[in-house]
Amino acid sequence: MKLKTLMLMTGAAVAITPMAVAQDMADSMTIVSWGGAYQNSQQKAYAEPYMEMHPEVDIVWDESSNEAVAKLRAMNEAGNITWDLVDVVASDAIRLCDEGLAMEIDPDDLLAEAPDGTSAEDDFGDLLVSDCFIPQIVYSTTFGYRTDMVPEGVEPPDDICDVWDLETYPGQRSLEKRPINNMEWALLCDGVAKDEIYDVLETPEGQDRALAKLDEIKDEVVWWSAGADTPQLLADGEIFMGSTYNGRLFSVIEEQDQPVGMMWDAQVFDLDGWIIPAGLPEDRLARVKDFVNFATDTQRLADQAAYISYGPARKSSAPLVGEHAELGIPMGPHMPTAPENSENIFVYNYEFWADYRDDIDAKFQAWLAQ
Amino acid sequence: MSKLSSTGEQTADAPTPEDAFHESATLEGRDKEPPHGSGEGGPVLAADGTPLKRSLQRALRREKLRALGLIAPLLIFVLVTFIAPIADMLFRSVENQIVSDTLPETTATLQSWDSAGDDLPPEAVFEALYYDLFLASEAKRHTRLGTRLNYEETGLSSLFRSTGRSLDDYGELFQDVLEDHDEIWESAGFWYEMMGTTGDEPGQPELIEAQRDRLEALTGERQTGEIGFVPAAAIGEVLPRTADAYAAFAAYAALEDGDTVAEEEPWEAVFAALASDLRRDGAAEAIAGYDGDGAEELQAALEQAVPEFPETTYREFFLEEDEDWGSLDAWGTIQAYSPSFTPGYFLNAVDLELTADGVSAKPEGQQIYVLLFQRTLFMSLVIMGSCVLLGYPVAYLLSNLPMRVSNLLMILVLLPFWTSLLVRTSAWKVLLQQQGVINDILVWLGLVADDARLVMINNQFGTIVAMTHILLPFMILPLYSVMKTIPPSYVRAAKSLGATPWTSFWRVYFPQSIPGIGAGCILVFILAIGYYITPELVGGTTGTFISNRIAYHISSSLNWGLAAALGTILLAVVLILYWVYDKIVGIDNVSLG
Numbered sequence: 029m030k031l032k033t034l035m036l037m038t039g040a041a042v043a044i045t046p047m048a049v050a051q052d053m054a055d056s057m058t059i060v061s062w063g064g065a066y067q068n069s070q071q072k073a074y075a076e077p078y079m080e081m082h083p084e085v086d087i088v089w090d091e092s093s094n095e096a097v098a099k100l101r102a103m104n105e106a107g108n109i110t111w112d113l114v115d116v117v118a119s120d121a122i123r124l125c126d127e128g129l130a131m132e133i134d135p136d137d138l139l140a141e142a143p144d145g146t147s148a149e150d151d152f153g154d155l156l157v158s159d160c161f162i163p164q165i166v167y168s169t170t171f172g173y174r175t176d177m178v179p180e181g182v183e184p185p186d187d188i189c190d191v192w193d194l195e196t197y198p199g200q201r202s203l204e205k206r207p208i209n210n211m212e213w214a215l216l217c218d219g220v221a222k223d224e225i226y227d228v229l230e231t232p233e234g235q236d237r238a239l240a241k242l243d244e245i246k247d248e249v250v251w252w253s254a255g256a257d258t259p260q261l262l263a264d265g266e267i268f269m270g271s272t273y274n275g276r277l278f279s280v281i282e283e284q285d286q287p288v289g290m291m292w293d294a295q296v297f298d299l300d301g302w303i304i305p306a307g308l309p310e311d312r313l314a315r316v317k318d319f320v321n322f323a324t325d326t327q328r329l330a331d332q333a334a335y336i337s338y339g340p341a342r343k344s345s346a347p348l349v350g351e352h353a354e355l356g357i358p359m360g361p362h363m364p365t366a367p368e369n370s371e372n373i374f375v376y377n378y379e380f381w382a383d384y385r386d387d388i389d390a391k392f393q394a395w396l397a398q
Numbered sequence: 399m400s401k402l403s404s405t406g407e408q409t410a411d412a413p414t415p416e417d418a419f420h421e422s423a424t425l426e427g428r429d430k431e432p433p434h435g436s437g438e439g440g441p442v443l444a445a446d447g448t449p450l451k452r453s454l455q456r457a458l459r460r461e462k463l464r465a466l467g468l469i470a471p472l473l474i475f476v477l478v479t480f481i482a483p484i485a486d487m488l489f490r491s492v493e494n495q496i497v498s499d500t501l502p503e504t505t506a507t508l509q510s511w512d513s514a515g516d517d518l519p520p521e522a523v524f525e526a527l528y529y530d531l532f533l534a535s536e537a538k539r540h541t542r543l544g545t546r547l548n549y550e551e552t553g554l555s556s557l558f559r560s561t562g563r564s565l566d567d568y569g570e571l572f573q574d575v576l577e578d579h580d581e582i583w584e585s586a587g588f589w590y591e592m593m594g595t596t597g598d599e600p601g602q603p604e605l606i607e608a609q610r611d612r613l614e615a616l617t618g619e620r621q622t623g624e625i626g627f628v629p630a631a632a633i634g635e636v637l638p639r640t641a642d643a644y645a646a647f648a649a650y651a652a653l654e655d656g657d658t659v660a661e662e663e664p665w666e667a668v669f670a671a672l673a674s675d676l677r678r679d680g681a682a683e684a685i686a687g688y689d690g691d692g693a694e695e696l697q698a699a700l701e702q703a704v705p706e707f708p709e710t711t712y713r714e715f716f717l718e719e720d721e722d723w724g725s726l727d728a729w730g731t732i733q734a735y736s737p738s739f740t741p742g743y744f745l746n747a748v749d750l751e752l753t754a755d756g757v758s759a760k761p762e763g764q765q766i767y768v769l770l771f772q773r774t775l776f777m778s779l780v781i782m783g784s785c786v787l788l789g790y791p792v793a794y795l796l797s798n799l800p801m802r803v804s805n806l807l808m809i810l811v812l813l814p815f816w817t818s819l820l821v822r823t824s825a826w827k828v829l830l831q832q833q834g835v836i837n838d839i840l841v842w843l844g845l846v847a848d849d850a851r852l853v854m855i856n857n858q859f860g861t862i863v864a865m866t867h868i869l870l871p872f873m874i875l876p877l878y879s880v881m882k883t884i885p886p887s888y889v890r891a892a893k894s895l896g897a898t899p900w901t902s903f904w905r906v907y908f909p910q911s912i913p914g915i916g917a918g919c920i921l922v923f924i925l926a927i928g929y930y931i932t933p934e935l936v937g938g939t940t941g942t943f944i945s946n947r948i949a950y951h952i953s954s955s956l957n958w959g960l961a962a963a964l965g966t967i968l969l970a971v972v973l974i975l976y977w978v979y980d981k982i983v984g985i986d987n988v989s990l991g
Contacts (some may be wrong), residue, residue: 098953123956125560127543200832205939236763250856251939265833318911386955387552387764393947394766396939397773 053315056086060114063091064256064277066362069335070115072353076321077331081322085315086140096120099307100129109305112316118299119378121161126382130160130303138162138317140325141347142344151326151342155299157378162324163301163341165332168364168373169209170295172262172277173269174199176287188372189217191269192245199268202258205251207392208381209271209296212374214241216294226380235388239395251396262288274364278337282362292369298376301341422667488969491747491962494740495527497617497732500543501530505736513730513754524712524723525674526566529639532667533646535562535655537616549957550742551731557722568715569666571708572673579703582695589668590660593644595630599690602629605641608651621653626660629689636675636684637696643671647760672970676704730754743963767964770944775861775971777943784866785873786915792870793877793914800887808878815871823935826864830855830936856938864936869925873918880914916988920979924972944968 061067067089075087092099093115103109116124124130135156139148142332149156155163171191177199178184190197191213205211215234218241228234242249251269252258258272259280274295280286302324304316322328329340330348337359340346346365351358360366364373375388406717466473498505502525511519534540544558576583581588595601606625614620627648634641641664647668648659675681676699702860715722734754735742742752749765750757792811796804814822829853830836834850840846850966854860884907937943944964951961979985 075615088734095953097956101956123545126545126555127956128538128542232761252936262832335877382559383548383553383556386549388958389955390764390766394764397766397942 030368038065039262043178050235052311052319054112054309055084055311055315056088057112057315057319058088058090058110060090060092060096060111062093062115065336066170066275066338067091069332069338070323072335073332074319074328077328078319078322085319087108088376097123097129099125100124100165101127103305104129104307109307111305112308112312113298113320114303114305115164117299118157118163118218119381121301121303121375122378122382124303125158125160129306131306131308132159133162133304138321139344140321142342144344146344147203151344153343155341157299160303162303163299164324164329165300165338165341166365167300167338168274168292168295168297170274170277170364171269171271171282171291172258172288172292173197173266173291174262174267174287175289177265177268184289185269185291186293188213188291190291192217194245194248196281197268198263200248200266200270201245202250202252202261202267202270204271205253205396207388208376208385209374210242211235211238211388211392212296213294217241222374226377227389230384239391242395257318262286263314274362275336275338275374278362282352282357290369293365293372294374295364295369295372296374296376297364299341300338322347331358333363337362337364339363410467426792441535458917462537487958487962488966489962490959491743491966492739492741493617493959494735496543496546497735498538498738500534501527501732502612502615504530505732508729508733508736511729511733513726513733516726518713518724518726519729521711521713524716527716528565528670528712529643529646529667531558531562532569532665533612533650534616535565536650536665538614538636539616545956546737547731547953549608549746549960551728552733553722554731556915557720557728561716561719561723564719566666568690568710568712569668569670571670571710573666573669575703575708579706580695580698583669583699584663586661587665588692588695589644590627592695593629593633593641593648593691594627594659597628600631602631602634602641605629605634605645609645610653612646613649613653617654617783621910623653623656625649625652626658627652629669632688632690636674636681636688637672639671640668640675650652672699673707676700677707722891727754728823744957744967746960747963747967767944770942770947771967771971773942774927774944774968776866777858777941778923780862780871781865781926782919782923784862785870786919788866789870789873789877789913789918790915793874793881796874796878797881797884811871811874814867817933819868820935822868823864823932826867826936827855827862830860830863844949855936856941858937858941860936860938861941864932865926865929868932869922872921872925876917876921877911877914880917881911884910912983913988916979916983920988921974923975927968 059068060068066281071089079085079087090111096114096116097120100109100111100114100195103111114130121130125132135149135152136147139152139162141147142151150272152163155166163237168394171188173185175184178197182196185193185197191201212225212227215228215238216222218237220228220234229238250257250261250270250339252261252270252272255276258267258270259276261267261270262280263284263286269291276289277288277290281288281290281334300319304313304320308316326342326344327348330345332338333340333345333349334351334353342347349359349363361368364370441452444450446453447801483662485582496830507523507526508519511523531540534543538557539564541555544555548555548556573583595959606627606629610621610847617969628646629641629645644664647662647665651657651662674695675686676804682700683698688696722728730753734752736916738754745752745757746760747767749760749768751760792807796807796811798804799807827834832853832855834855836854837846837851841848841851854863888906888910892906893899923974927943929943930949933943934946934949935943937946945968948961948964948968951957951964976985
């Protein structure tokens, strides 16, 4: 009798809980992302499976990640947050956290454990660079070059300093129109040891030194501000080599079959992930938490790699990375985190650039305008 | 071009000077009739007996009100959605309340510090900073201030962020000693009773209200909830710093966290404050004379715990946490940006900077805005000029060709006008780039060597070409509408009187088309000066405008104050040029059709 009551109660509780939870959650969710192939990979890997499980949920996508910080600040000032989940790069997540615009999270509380029981905090490890940031992928900024424009009898470029070697590798380059990454590469090729780069870059002399190094190729550089620029310039044959995000280059090489090669040397790792805007109402917050827990579990992050060549942020996802969903090629070797690609890497120095961004950017822009 | 007979036909329908003469004659006749009820020399009266002047005024006023009522929806719409946001945005260019809102006590005590000397601010400033920063970091506002000050002095962003994380450590030094001696210091209830009053003792409600105001300044929201704590006056005299710190804690716990003050253990800052109060000169006498709640415990703490307190000061704590707190520049910046309003953003916008020693020029390598303003003006003028050169003949053709041909031409003018801006800009990229259509043709024709292809994009030339194309319709349309109204007979008349084609164009036709040129120039120039996306895409490094920097500061660096200052200057420049234009050409000589 007693046992039966208990079973009945448990059964009732099990039956009631999902309903009760469902009632507390909003049925609509606005997710902000970057658009293009990246957003597509998120839709395929996270959103569609989630909507299959929860048919009542309606997900609206907003392609505003590029201006997410400014727009969130404006929304916050207006007191009307219309976004539920925002995809941003780690440096933006840090700024949003600093400004109090993103919600602080407890990874172990919010995020799923790895299948082997490792806590989320350990599974993400060092990638939790801010108290508000939920990492999704590791991407890198690296170089692609035209294989058909490599002069005859010369090895293809495999060293970051080949960017500066205009004699061996003639042709234009494209670099991002901001100091971040370019200054580091310049100092590295000016003979500064890798672990001293930020000590040098802190000083005005070091900044001038980096700009002087960039001066050597300034006339041959096309400056880009949108991630699609370099792939387009490569495809048009406008440039010999240029920096961009590794996923864009993968798409040029494998999906569009252009004569372009990857140069992984001194690639700069950066992170992209979610933040939850601060001040969401209860029901929307509950829905977002539920979605984030699902979308950042080990399997979902590994699934995303089938659509785009960015490395999953969880350690436990790496062994699960399989083949490209359409091309059927193994994705492992195309990941920036693959051992043969990551022999010489940089990691975006968030702390340094949070401090020096305004100052060095002013110098960099003044240098550009001269 | 045309025959004399056809000219005669046309003038038959047109109004002639004789018509005007007849009309004015009939008008004069009407005036001569005596008006109703007019007396000799008295005021002219209307039909109802009121003076005509007043009656007319009343009628006019009614008319005006009705007109105002008609445009009211538009006027309100424009005010609310256009003028007000712009005014708000421009206001940010001088607003700087964040420093004094976040660090009110620090900025007040820092006033008397001499930034030109070699000494760091006195201990009192560091003490004030500790409590200001503690509250700010609880409210997560210290990083926002760090971001703000980092625009002026590199490194302050991480200074505030990292210091905010370790503020607890200083309070814990004293908290540990106190709690080791007597566990009662861990009790939230004991603290609450000691610091507060239940009503029979005199209280200091103004202390807690001050904290409420402070929280409002800090978070931007007025919390009206009950705090459930009234500071006692007696303890406030004995332990002034502690009373302040506890009131700050109580207000925050109750209003922001929604906790019950009596159940919460006070912040580490309260322990730090207690330590300061116990070690201050005259503390022993004050506590000996105090007999309220916690008198015994305070006496015990004074005798036993205080000698064991670590020998440290606020200043030592800050300098240990980060040596940058010992930087005179950092303190100079905080002092220079203490006032609620600052000229700093405007100075930055013209390559100057506000330092502790006054205004000085930015380092040479960082001067960019004056150059960009000049470039923006120069390129806008060039674009405007090339629009006139290209647009004038097109508009002339449009207004003089037969209807069927001119309609076709009009469609050709309007077609790109209806095409997306981005598409047109990208099309220019395809045409002008080094592997692009134009270069390919030139190489194929043998005019240009394959390894010396022309650089026509990602520089000023590319921007001028693309923007001239994009803005051309804004020049052609007003020109066309003005030229359409110039009677062809005038030129024919000039020719028939012996003028050469050039003279008849230059002396007769051109002066009549000037209002169209004026309107087109104003349109094109003002549009060009604020252009942003085309220079960004095809401007490279030498073809970018000031608006690209404004966009950068709005969306990337989040330095909205500087963006607002740059925008205000740009607006002022446009208004001044408009005024100059009005003085030289006269705004009445502008016709939009």
